[in-house]
Amino acid sequence: MAAKQLLKDHFIELRIFQHRSIVAILFTMFLFGILISRLFYLQISNHDHFTTLSQNNRVSVQAIPPTRGLIYDKNGIILAENLPSYTLQIIPEQTKDIDNLLEQLATLIDIRDVDIKKFKKEVHRKRRFEGIPLRFHLSDEEVAIISVNLHRLPGVEIQAQLTRFYPYGKETSHVVGYVGRINEQELKTLPVTNYSGTNHTGKLGIEKSYEALLHGQVGYQKVETNVRGRVLRVLERSNPTPGDDLYLNLDINLQKVAAEAFKGKRGALVAIDPQNGHVLAMLSMPDYDANLFVNGIDSKTYKALNSSWERPLFNRTLLGNYPPGSTTKPFFALAGLELNVISPDHEIFCPGYYQLKGKAHKYRDWKKWGHGKTNITKSIVESCDVFYYDLAFQLGIDKMHQFMSSFGFGQRSGIDILGERKGLMPSRAWKKRVHGQVWFPGETVITGIGQGYLLVTPLQLALATATLANGGKYYQPQLVHSIKRKSDPIPRLVSPQLVRQIPVKKKSNWAIIYHAMTEVIHGRRGTARRLNKPGMRYKIAGKTGTAQVFSVAQDSSYKEEGLEERLKDHAVFMAFAPVKNPKIAIAVVVENGGHGGSVAAPIAGKVIEAYLNQFSDEELKAPPKATPKPATSRKKTLRTKVKLTVKPEPDTTAALMIKENTHG
Amino acid sequence: MASRASQQGLFFRMHIDLTLLLGLIALIALGQVILYSAGGESMALMQRQWIRLGMAFVVMLVIAQISPDTMRRWSPVLFLFGTIMLVAVLLVGTKALGARRWLDLGLFRFQPSEMMKLAVPMMIAWFLAAGHIPPGNKRIFMALGILLLPVLLIARQPDLGTSLLVSSAGIFVIFMSGISWRLIAGFVMAGITFTVPLWLFLMRDYQRQRVLTMFNPESDPLGSGYHIIQSKIAIGSGGIFGKGWLNGTQSHLEFLPERHTDFIFSVFAEEFGFSGSLILLALYLFIIYRGIYITTQAHGTYARLLGSSVILTFLIYIFVNIGMVSGILPVVGVPLPLVSYGGTSVVTLMAGFGILMSIHTHRKLLAH
Incomplete structure (x- = not known):
């Protein structure tokens, strides 16, 4: 009975299916009929109409x-x-x-x-x-x-x-x-x-x-x-x-002066106007001709550029991570003063080395026999290492990290071209995260002289110098000054971006640093005293640095040639001028250049000179009572607009402070 | 005579239906001729398409080896997997041209909605074949429920063309299972009442726009109606014998966008005319009739339902594509099967033909 029922079911099912298949065939024929009659309508009944349209279809965009x-x-x-x-x-x-x-x-x-x-x-x-x-x-x-x-x-x-x-x-x-x-x-x-x-x-x-x-x-x-x-x-x-x-904001004449001064050397230079963050010069050497790339560079030339050990395609101003060396000393000294870790008349005795309590390791000063009694000014002028070993130990890495970060160390500046690197301002948290290790006191000590993990880009160093010069105003660096739409009569200005004002606890603290940095150039024993020329119309404040090269750049694709040269120290120099009315802040790194005072400082000196020569004695003097600057007719329109968008600082903080200090 | 029989036997043992295979090869060959013209005579484009076609053939042959019984057992798993993937696409899918259709799996991109074109009819065939034929009303509604979920998920991506193809694949299974005509009439009525909320709430603006310009393409000649107008001019100016291969002015002067993908039929009709179009349609008809013949010979409810759904969906592909380029249906983005340039649909279509071949060659031959 059950088998019979099943058989009957199967038979019914088959019949239904066959019936539906016939419907499906009819359905297919129906749809194809629609398509064929549509095609007949378009291609045969209305062929002439569409041919005419096709002939007339000649307007294209x-x-x-x-x-x-x-x-x-x-x-x-x-x-x-x-x-x-x-x-x-x-x-x-x-x-x-x-x-x-x-x-x-x-x-x-x-x-x-x-x-x-x-x-x-x-x-x-x-x-x-x-x-x-x-x-x-x-x-x-x-x-x-x-x-x-x-x-x-x-x-x-x-x-x-x-x-x-x-x-x-x-x-x-x-x-x-x-x-x-x-x-x-x-x-x-x-x-x-x-x-x-x-x-x-x-x-x-x-x-x-x-x-x-x-x-x-x-x-x-x-x-x-x-x-x-x-x-x-x-x-x-x-x-x-x-x-x-x-x-x-770039001044091509400065750029040319810088390139000329850099001839035959590798490195980078960045110059910033401390009053607004305008980038005045930005050079990475060796350079290459941008015109090669416009209509497609041939592969041989490209290969030569790309594989050269001198790396001309590498933009050192934004991408070069360098140990800043002694150029960090003014910042750490200021940190010590502002955070009340040391007093203005703080003094140590430098025997030529430094030891942590209970440790045998000697941290050496560059001067074997020591600097003797050293105060803040001397520590900057003669670049005493022991002073900063001790200061760093007293500050501790956390305070150092916080203070330096406010000057932009270890941070992207936000400059208006793409691809800058962050540099590195180490901290406990950073080391834990990246290396999975605790922070050692010895690492704090060497960070004090700008070595260890600490890395900066030339742009960061210039920006930090500008921030120091203008009394703690951290501007976002800007390359573009204004944008001119063809339909507009005058360009629209890109207004300066003040990112933060670093709190100034005591103006006299900053003045001490300015004074010491001025002595670096104009003092008898300053490490960059060769920049001091008789009859100068302005004074320069600066600091030299010599950075040990313990790890050769980030990539190792260098060839054999130039290997020996590459083991030499990097020469670093940072400066701003005029001291009383800073108009330019500059950072120079010369790769494997040796000592900062003898190699990097002269380059900076030439650029500063070329820039400040454009100004009259009156303009270089402090305090600038908003004197109108001589300008061509185009510049005039720009400058007048600047005044509308940017409030010019009637008195530069730095200028005031230096006055208080030197005469007080 | 004996040798021919043995040769057919060889193909049969390899689970290949020679008649269907020859039909497919003829169609694809004709498709390559027109793709060469539509693709701007680019050999690079042809070669990319050949690689896809090669892959699709391999997929077809592999699927033909799987017996319908095995397919039936795996249907629910495949369906479940596909549905989960559809949900994943909506959550983490890759967006392109305003629609979220792909899952980026690192090595390759996977389009779950494409898989559902087969997984949905398989699932519904599995479900209906498990019970009495014809199914009762309750089972029919359950089958519709199974269908609705993936269709809505695909429509949300949004991919109107694919959701249309998936729903027709499912509906064909239900239709072939012997649903009563009275119920069908009821659904048609319900469908009309359903269209209203679909129009108002579910369709995106651009889809609504497409439908509107379909009724009056001249209203927007440089915008959304442009394709249809240009396509109609191309087809119409082809006449009886066409302008000749590589001589289509409409299509070659770039008046036709997407001319090597969705609008390839316009190029064909312009260059080969009405007579050429009839030959193309005849090839399609040949394949469809062979497919229907295979299903009438099939053993088992599951095989019959699935097989007829596959071949009728193929019919829908053809109808919707030619219908849309000739201006009687809205432009919904359905390729001309096995002719349009593009990879995913070719593979699914050939997989479908693999199923048909499997159904035909896995019969227990006792009955004959």
């Missing part, structure tokens, strides 16, 4: 790329411009034998195999009526040769276009950066519509960070094309909006 914004220095000298350049292109459709044509061209002008290879790749990707570039940057002579022979070169065209050019490509390569051809990765992130006519985008430096402003807005034109797509005439045009021009 083309993108017009905007002109990229220009970049000027502080004084209106152009740093990045767009120059017309000539490109030779071939329209495949108009020529019968491309290979023959290429041979002919090669007899007229210089064409490399690489060019031909690139060209052939493009031929497969583009439409036959589109021009395909063969050679960029034709010289005037080459343009002339081709023009004369154009009649026997069917399909050859010379196109004028704008190409980015950096007049100071070498000096500004690390700051201004460069543009290059858009790569596949960038294609994914850049806004599609706005870049529809653009081939280049900022790759580095200002060009990259300010890409959104520099690029501008794309325009378009509606064109009538024939049925093959060639443009017959323009029907409608919407002009592109050019990119914004940028005026930098």
Whole structure:
């Protein structure tokens, strides 16, 4: 019975299924019937109508790329411009034998195999009526040769276009950066519509960070094309909006002076205006020519740049982590005073070494036989190590960490170009986190002379110096001074960003440090006394440093050559001037340069001199009663605007304090 | 004669249905011809597609080796896994072009909704085959419940095209199980009343816009109606015999966006005309009829239900794609099966044909 029931079920089920399959076939035929009648309707009944539409379908929209914004220095000298350049292109459709044509061209002008290879790749990707570039940057002579022979070169065209050019490509390569051809990765992130006519985008430096402003807005034109797509005439045009021009705080003359002074050396220099955080100079040496990258650098040159042990592509101002050495001493001395760990007349006896209680290890001073009786001023002027071993031990790493962090050590400054490193201001917590170890007292001791884990970038050191000089105002460093939209009559100013004011407990504490740092240059025994020249119109405050190289930079891909040289100490120097009215704060690192006083300080001296020479005696004097500065007409408009957005400090704190101290 | 029989026997033993295979090869070959034209004569693009097709063929052959019984046993597991993945996509999926469809698994990206095109009909076939045929009302509603969850999850991504294909795959299983015509009429009525809240609450703006411009493409000629207008011009200007291979002006002058993916049929119809379109449709019909034939010969409820769902979903692919490029259906993003450029759908489709081959070649041959 059960088996019979099952069989019957199976039979019913099969019948239902077969019935439904017939429905499915009918359904299929129904849907296909709809499709076929639709196609019949479109392709046969209305064929003529659609053919007409197709013939008339000749209006297409083309993108017009905007002109990229220009970049000027502080004084209106152009740093990045767009120059017309000539490109030779071939329209495949108009020529019968491309290979023959290429041979002919090669007899007229210089064409490399690489060019031909690139060209052939493009031929497969583009439409036959589109021009395909063969050679960029034709010289005037080459343009002339081709023009004369154009009649026997069917399909050859010379196109004028704008190409980015950096007049100071070498000096500004690390700051201004460069543009290059858009790569596949960038294609994914850049806004599609706005870049529809653009081939280049900022790759580095200002060009990259300010890409959104520099690029501008794309325009378009509606064109009538024939049925093959060639443009017959323009029907409608919407002009592109050019990119914004940028005026930098950078002074290209200073930059040139710095590059000249650095000749043959490796290292970095950063100069900042302590009154607003404006970056006046920023140099990483060795440099390279940014123009090489604009239309694609050839792989051989790139390889040579990239694998050189001198690392020209490495931007030392932002990425170089250096032990600051003795340049930290003024900061630690100030920490001692402000945190009441030492008094202004604190004095120690320096026997040439320092020992922790109950430990045998001797921390040596650079001066074997010691400095003898040493107070704060002497400790900075003669750079006594033992004084700071002891001070560091008294402060303890936690207080040191906190105080130094407020000056920006171990922190990103927020400068307006991308990619800066943080440096390192060690602390207990940091060591626990990274090394999983407790902090040892001995590590505090060596941190006191700027060694150990402590690492700074030249930018950080310059910024800390500026902050020290202006009485504790920590500004965010800025490269861009103002932004000029093409439609605006005057540029919009980027206002200075005061990040924090470090609390000043006693102005006299700061004055002690200024005095000591001034003695470093102008004192009889100062470590940078060679900067002291008779008849100077201003005084410089500074500190030398010599940083031991215990670990060679972060990467180990250096080659054998230059190995010995690399074991020499780094020379470090920081300074600001004029002491009574600081206008420039500077940090210089010369890699493997030896002593800071003899190698790094003279470079800083030249830059300071070049900068301050622009000012009158009146302006260099303190206190500056908001004297209007002489300026060209453009600068005038800028400067007047500065006053509106930035409240100029009528009295620089530093200037006041130094007065109190020296005469008090 | 004897040798031919033995050769067929060889394919049969390898679990390949030669007739279906030949139909697929002919279709794919024709598809490559038009892809070469639509893809701008790019060999690089062709080669990428060949790699995908190769993979898809391997998947088909592997699946053909699995017996329908094994598939049936694994159906609930596969369904459960797929549903969990769908939830995961909504939570941690990779976003692209405003939709969250992929799971980034480091090595490759996985699109769970694609898998559900097969997992859903498998699950519903498993569920219905476990009980009486035709199923009672209660079971039908439970089957609809099973279907609704993944469909809503996919619609949320949002992926209208795939949710449409997944729901039709499920509905075909229920239909083939012998649901009564009265109930079907009831559902149609309910469907109409359901459309209203769908329109008001569930559809995204861009989807609504698509539907609106479908009814009146001229209202937005440079925006969302642009595709349809240009596509209709391409198809219409093709005429009876077409403009010839590689000669389609509409498609080659870039008036047709996405011309090598969803709009590839427009290129085909422009270059090969009405006659060419009939040949393409004939190839599709051949494959569909072979599929339906296989299911009528199939053993077991599960195999019959699953097989017919797979082949009818294939039909829906064709209808929706050609319907949308010719302007009678909204643009929902369904590729022309086995012809459009793109990887995921090819693999799922071929996996579906693997199931059909498995059903045909795993029959217990006693009955014959």
